[in-house]
Amino acid sequence: MGARPAGPACDAPGGRSGAGGPAGPGLGRDLGLGTGLEGGRRRASRPVRGGRRSDQRFGDTDGQQGVIAFAECAWRVLGRLTADPDTELHVSIAGGRKPAAALLGLLMAVLGRPQDRMSHVIVPPEAAAAGLFYPSAGSRIVLTPAGDLLDAAKLTITLIDIPFPRLARAAAGPGGVREFFERLSQDGQRARLVLDSASGRLMWDGAALRLPPAIAAFVGWIAREQAAGAPGVPRVGAPRAGYLAAYRTIAGEDARLRAEKRLSDPLDPEWMEEKAARTNKLALASGVRPRGARLVQADGGRARAIYRLALDRSEIAIAGTEKGSVSAGWP
Template structure:
């Protein structure tokens, strides 16, 4: 029966030591520290060409592969893991990396890892368990960060730990249920029994920021790691720049263009926010507060034009007819600004930039949740 977790995915990054795959599967499937078994239905491995060669020969070889031996030793059900499950870190021209040596290689690794995390967490029926134990340290960091960016409530992050001296033995792949003699690391004559090894799975709590990402970034393929980080940063630490000369708003670095009447309303509302004066909706004609608000708004509107003395506009005519800035004009501007910000940023990410109503109906005030220090009016 399908449902959340019916597809259980183990995602691992590795370098030249693929043992982390079998060690993690063993810890998950056999159980650890009183935890119930969690048997993956599929395994995905992200690595370089050298790491892929080691994984194929040491894990997936049809005769001596340790992945097949693990399943047989512990009677595990079928787990989808073959050469198609090994994903290489590639350059833009399609050539694969044999190692990670410089900043460009690190960027490619980050983008590849992020894309696979995004892809695997897109399926609502999947539960992803990611292990950061293998590969270079930067690979583990990128995997943990990608899980923070895209991970959901059902997803987990861990690091497998192996007792000494087994953790440094190239011949150790998991604690065997029967005695298995392997060489002691650094010694030509001493041996160890793999059955005596102990493994632990250290669960790593992580902050889930998925809802801070715009929906299109969660669904669109090949989003760069740096682009995802910038999007979340803009969401958790929003900033807004209103440039009157350019007639442009930058919300978290995203450019949004508004019609002059809407831009002037936003400038007026932000200026009031900086002064600690919330906005109100006025219902009655010729009310003193409505007339005062209209004059403040028109002063902002004039600053957008080439000729501040030019008052022959539909906006001026409408406010003059209403003898003030009334709720119809207020609601229209607020609604149009909301649509523009939501279209550019997504509903969740747009919220800090939108006027929010506070207080009871009838005496309601409107204000921003943005910290004034995050607002720049040019």
């Protein structure tokens, strides 16, 4: 959903579908994106404008009525989309309509859920002036207003994730304003990932996160490192001792000894990469997407990558330690 469309035609039928505008159905066609079910969650590969998969355009938001109309439209569309727990919403603030962008940010704070994302597309000035919004799959030469030739296939754009508070759960609770702010305070202090130091078991947002022992150990290992203030674990040169200690907690000493015979020291970079990829696949299947991102992130170039969890240090708790004094009902 982009911030550019606005106006009173939110639920009006019509609009243009097909060739459309800057990032309409042409985007999916050019980049080979489909629609349908992926990983058990419904995804829309085309912009949702006015609650319809179309290239419907609205009026300007420069006037007060346009701003109000856009706010009403966005409230209805976002409310409908976030009401479905099987959706993951990616709101893209793309375009130059600052009132619409501000309204989208506010509405996402009120309605957004943990799996939803908000981003902003940065397009080079010369490309924006030429009416380009994404790199084309094949060569496409356009003339910029300055008279230069530009190949859309060589266009580079930047997608910036925009963090935002998620107030929906707190707002839905009972009571008045005082209770609302109390719930906000409690949510801000609650860790999203809790690691039981005695058993190695994991909890995500208060529910048991069931992963195979090798993967749970990998997550627990990184969680311990980050909770201790480290940036994560390196893809290249990571000592196996930290992983084996986490694995022993979960699978026992005999399993640790068998793993020790199989694993090199330091751990093989390809092994690290495979574990990170499998962790993300299983986490996604369990609905674990912190702020819409993959659970395990790789910072830096591939050779110097640092694997970390996509969580702030305050969002990780180690139960059984002072930092992890979290009331958790372990299954």
